[in-house]
Amino acid sequence: MAKLPISAEKIIDKFGPKKHYTPMGGFEGSHEPDKLVKTHCCFCAMQCGIQLKVKDNKIAGFEPWMEFPFNEGRLCPKGVQRYLQNNHPDRLLQPYQRVEGKGFEPITWDNAMERTISEIRRIQTQYGNDSFAMLSGVSLTNEKSYMVGKFARLALKTKNLDYNGRLCMVSAGAGNKKAFGLDRISNSWADLKHAEVIIIAGSNVSECFPTLTHYIWQARDNGAKLIVVDPRVTPIARTADLHLPVKPGRDSALFGAILKQLVDNDWIDHEFIEKHTNGFEAAAEAVKDYDLDWAEKTTGIEKEKILQAATWWGKAKTSFLLHARGIEHHTKGVDNVLSCINIVLATGRIGKPYCGYGTITGQGNGQGGREHGHKCDQLPGNRDISNPEHRKYIAEVWGVEEKEIPGMGLSAYEIIEAIHRGEIKGLISICFNPIVSLPNNNFVREAFEKLEYYVAIDFFLNETARHADVILPGSLHEEEEGTVTTAEGRVVKINQAIDPPGEARKDSDILIEMARRLGAGDKFNFENSEAVFNELRVASKGGTADYYGISYEKIEKNMGVFWPCPSEDHPGTPRLWEEKKSAFPDGKARFNPVAYKEPAEVVDKDFPVILTTGRVVSQYLSGTQTRRIGKLVDQYPEPLLEIHPSLAIQYNIQNRDLITVRTRRGEATFPAQIVETIRPDTVFIPYHWGGSHSANQLTVGDLDPISKIPEFKVCACQLIPTGKKAAPAEERSAYQSS
Amino acid sequence: MTVTKYDQQMGFFIDMQRCIGCHACEMACAECETNGQESMIHIHYVERAVSTQTTVQVCMHCEDPACANVCPADAITKDEFGVVHTAETSRCIGCSNCVLACPFGVPQKQEKAELMMKCNMCYDRTSAGKKPMCATVCPSGALFFGTREEIELKRPDSVPVDTFIFGNQEVKTKVKIMMPKGSNYLKVH
Ligand code: SF4
Ligand code: SF4
Ligand code: SF4
Numbered sequence: 001m002a003k004l005p006i007s008a009e010k011i012i013d014k015f016g017p018k019k020h021y022t023p024m025g026g027f028e029g030s031h032e033p034d035k036l037v038k039t040h041c042c043f044c045a046m047q048c049g050i051q052l053k054v055k056d057n058k059i060a061g062f063e064p065w066m067e068f069p070f071n072e073g074r075l076c077p078k079g080v081q082r083y084l085q086n087n088h089p090d091r092l093l094q095p096y097q098r099v100e101g102k103g104f105e106p107i108t109w110d111n112a113m114e115r116t117i118s119e120i121r122r123i124q125t126q127y128g129n130d131s132f133a134m135l136s137g138v139s140l141t142n143e144k145s146y147m148v149g150k151f152a153r154l155a156l157k158t159k160n161l162d163y164n165g166r167l168c169m170v171s172a173g174a175g176n177k178k179a180f181g182l183d184r185i186s187n188s189w190a191d192l193k194h195a196e197v198i199i200i201a202g203s204n205v206s207e208c209f210p211t212l213t214h215y216i217w218q219a220r221d222n223g224a225k226l227i228v229v230d231p232r233v234t235p236i237a238r239t240a241d242l243h244l245p246v247k248p249g250r251d252s253a254l255f256g257a258i259l260k261q262l263v264d265n266d267w268i269d270h271e272f273i274e275k276h277t278n279g280f281e282a283a284a285e286a287v288k289d290y291d292l293d294w295a296e297k298t299t300g301i302e303k304e305k306i307l308q309a310a311t312w313w314g315k316a317k318t319s320f321l322l323h324a325r326g327i328e329h330h331t332k333g334v335d336n337v338l339s340c341i342n343i344v345l346a347t348g349r350i351g352k353p354y355c356g357y358g359t360i361t362g363q364g365n366g367q368g369g370r371e372h373g374h375k376c377d378q379l380p381g382n383r384d385i386s387n388p389e390h391r392k393y394i395a396e397v398w399g400v401e402e403k404e405i406p407g408m409g410l411s412a413y414e415i416i417e418a419i420h421r422g423e424i425k426g427l428i429s430i431c432f433n434p435i436v437s438l439p440n441n442n443f444v445r446e447a448f449e450k451l452e453y454y455v456a457i458d459f460f461l462n463e464t465a466r467h468a469d470v471i472l473p474g475s476l477h478e479e480e481e482g483t484v485t486t487a488e489g490r491v492v493k494i495n496q497a498i499d500p501p502g503e504a505r506k507d508s509d510i511l512i513e514m515a516r517r518l519g520a521g522d523k524f525n526f527e528n529s530e531a532v533f534n535e536l537r538v539a540s541k542g543g544t545a546d547y548y549g550i551s552y553e554k555i556e557k558n559m560g561v562f563w564p565c566p567s568e569d570h571p572g573t574p575r576l577w578e579e580k581k582s583a584f585p586d587g588k589a590r591f592n593p594v595a596y597k598e599p600a601e602v603v604d605k606d607f608p609v610i611l612t613t614g615r616v617v618s619q620y621l622s623g624t625q626t627r628r629i630g631k632l633v634d635q636y637p638e639p640l641l642e643i644h645p646s647l648a649i650q651y652n653i654q655n656r657d658l659i660t661v662r663t664r665r666g667e668a669t670f671p672a673q674i675v676e677t678i679r680p681d682t683v684f685i686p687y688h689w690g691g692s693h694s695a696n697q698l699t700v701g702d703l704d705p706i707s708k709i710p711e712f713k714v715c716a717c718q719l720i721p722t723g724k725k726a727a728p729a730e731e732r733s734a735y736q737s738s
Numbered sequence: 739m740t741v742t743k744y745d746q747q748m749g750f751f752i753d754m755q756r757c758i759g760c761h762a763c764e765m766a767c768a769e770c771e772t773n774g775q776e777s778m779i780h781i782h783y784v785e786r787a788v789s790t791q792t793t794v795q796v797c798m799h800c801e802d803p804a805c806a807n808v809c810p811a812d813a814i815t816k817d818e819f820g821v822v823h824t825a826e827t828s829r830c831i832g833c834s835n836c837v838l839a840c841p842f843g844v845p846q847k848q849e850k851a852e853l854m855m856k857c858n859m860c861y862d863r864t865s866a867g868k869k870p871m872c873a874t875v876c877p878s879g880a881l882f883f884g885t886r887e888e889i890e891l892k893r894p895d896s897v898p899v900d901t902f903i904f905g906n907q908e909v910k911t912k913v914k915i916m917m918p919k920g921s922n923y924l925k926v927h
Contacts, residue, residue: 075875080765208756210877235758235790
């Protein structure tokens with residue numbers, strides 16, 4: 001039973017998170033490094049170029065990489081401090097096993113592997129192959145993602161494999177596939193600079209993708225109008241020409257109303273609609289009742305502002321629409337995305353210079369990780385696991401019979417539900433921290449406690465790995481070569497700077513060894529990452545995400561190559577759809593009618609306030625890495641409850657009063673931060689923390705029926721002032737990271 | 739002898755409007771060889787209760803630096819490139835005169851070290867032809883290091899301002915603040 005063997009406090013004492021700082025004067029070798037390794041930041045999908053200073057197999061610091069074309073040296077605080085994850089005192093340096101009452105004790109690699117293999121065999125013999133599931137992460141390189149997909153299907157022989165991109169951009173991916181037949185942003189960031197109008201919907205760009213801010217400002221220097229749709233006045237919304245403070249969960253009503261304005265005022269591109277799209281009439285019909293009064297009532301945005309946005313968008317010649325989790329983390333995330341695509345298609349502003357549309361991928365390899373087959377419904381090259389032809393092609397590449405590849409399995413949250421129901425008994429995870437990152441996480445924790453065997457591959461003991469029976473120390477980003485695909489579709493090279501320390505091993509070596517012991521070693525004869533990439537190229541050939549023409553050499557030479565790149569002499573594709581041909585057989589893009597639907601949980605008299613969640617600039621995802629870096633923790637040491645003064649007055653709340661937030665799933669207490677930069681009917685909590693500070697105890701586990709993404713961004717809550725005040729932030733920070 | 743490649747054409751421009759309060763500049767400044775993990779640039783919220791606007795506080799490298807003028811130990815010097823250097827450790831007596839004299843409130847006394855420390859425009863980097871750490875990393879373009887022509891070309895709606903008026907006192911600085919077109923000076927109350 002995967003319960004904690006000792007108290008969480010005792011585990012934290014030994015494995016952290018502890019704050020790690022650079023010593024005064026820097027690490028040894030920071031002034032005279034042995035070498036500078038050109039690579040990328042390990043965090044968000046901007047994947048900023050950076051050079052790591054290496055001394056004696058340790059990272060001693062960084063130096064900006066001025067030549068890398070996307071960021072030209074620019075970095076956010078996470079990028080500046082990312083080198084501190086190396087040489088961290090919390091780093092897992094040997095395999096451990098859980099010993100009831102004692103905690104985690106070191107074991108040998110051989111024993112750890114043997115135990116894991118025999119547990120996999122026992123569980124699969126007793127309950128069937130699919131009773132052992134795997135959960136993966138998109139901080140992994142393309143090579144590792146590809147290997148995980150192959151490993152789960154051919155070595156573990158389970159259909160139940162999914163990944164943490166399921167919590168990120170799958171709604172955008174599903175929407176893109178429905179509209180274009182292909183899932184990638186349409187243009188490189190370079191096109192953004194010259195767009196006349198930019199809409200950013202549900203993306204706190206300045207805190208989640210800070211280096212992209214520079215591109216938006218460049219566009220504005222060129223005269224672009226910026227429209228930001230967000231319930232909060234984020235730093236990017238603060239300076240926008242138009243800020244639309246949408247009520248959480250009402251985005252498709254807004255975009256539907258804009259589409260209606262475009263149609264009514266004839267601000268549409270008839271020729272483009274006629275020649276290059278299908279389904280316009282149905283999409284227009286679906287919004288025919290969405291007049292401005294209705295839109296104002298539904299979205300909470302003044303109708304003049306909605307009309308202004310429609311007018312700017314309608315009359316522009318060039319435009320860019322970007323969205324992120326704010327509109328995707330919903331039970332109708334796919335609808336929200338499609339409602340955005342509809343206004344892009346209606347105005348024909350795609351596939352030409354300075355016109356574009358796309359999602360801003362969140363996780364480091366959120367783009368590449370959603371193409372190479374560790375999704376439950378997908379095979380490499382963005383192939384469909386249920387499509388017989390796609391299956392046959394991959395079976396040939398893998399040298400197996402088609403029937404040996406399992407079919408579609410459960411998605412991430414559904415895997416947790418199946419564990420809770422007792423249908424899935426064993427789990428292997430790699431770089432995924434669902435106890436912090438999934439919604440309704442008290443339920444998630446209960447599920448983990450029911451597992452008969454859980455093995456975690458990770459480099460730090462995160463909140464979920466604390467439940468593991470066996471922990472296998474894997475590798476950091478800088479410890480293995482590979483590629484990742486940035487949010488703009490550029491495949492870049494991660495260079496190995498150092499070897500894994502202690503007994504830690506490269507993730508791919510762990511997977512290969514496990515595959516060998518499971519009897520599938522012949523399918524994993526990879527000498528190095530490049531060999532994996534070369535197989536991935538072939539596996540992706542002819543798929544929509546075609547990497548065949550990309551090689552390590554070509555990436556290094558060009559500082560990245562945009563997919564699709566179908567042949568060796570192909571330069572890559574920074575701008576999609578220039579031929580005005582979508583990936584569908586008829587070459588046309590598709591409108592999808594979107595009728596507005598309410599969120600899964602709306603406010604009522606018992607739970608009268610809307611709760612929404614998001615990020616802060618100094619933290620990343622579930623904080624496994626960033627909650628261990630001293631200055632990043634100090635910058636924003638604890639999750640705060642952002643609340644508007646008018647709501648605060650109703651509850652008699654003052655700054656730093658401790659407020660219990662209760663939802664139908666749980667409750668947690670946070671210090672209040674009273675700010676006018678949020679809608680009066682909504683409160684906000686950042687989600688990067690675990691334990692008692694976890695915002696995801698409160699969020700709802702309802703899923704989008706198509707993308708299976710949970711509705712993180714809206715639920716109903718009660719606010720209960722505790723009558724106590726929080727201690728000053730510094731004093732509390734010692735307890736923050738639990 | 740080390741040959742300095744200090745390029746006089748290059749200047750430091752600050753556009754507060756663009757600042758997203760990310761603190762990357764502070765963290766990068768602390769990485770500077772001479773700063774010993776202390777940052778010489780500081781980011782503050784103007785008034786978090788009403789806005790997410792942040793401000794950048796960094797040495798303005800005044801033409802006629804008050805901090806140097808009032809220093810009884812002659813620890814602060816301005817060089818031929820217009821860079822006002824941090825207090826020389828062997829001379830600084832930690833009296834805090836500079837802290838009180840600076841109209842921009844820049845020099846800070848490091849209590850632990852009993853020393854004044856402030857930005858020297860990343861002299862180790864700028865004199866070797868590199869850009870200052872903070873301006874290099876700033877993800878939003880709020881901090882920019884380059885030529886006046888470059889910035890004027892890139893930001894047609896703003897102008898660099900280097901004249902500040904504090905009551906009757908006029909201060910000219912090497913570091914420039916980007917202001918809306920038409921501004922010539924900044925009046926500080
Ligand atoms: S976190 Fe993202 S924006 Fe920040 S430095 Fe890393 S890749 Fe760049
Ligand atoms: S110029 Fe250099 S020393 Fe001055 S604030 Fe910027 S990084 Fe720090
Ligand atoms: S790095 Fe730039 S945007 Fe970030 S706080 Fe500093 S000045 Fe502001």
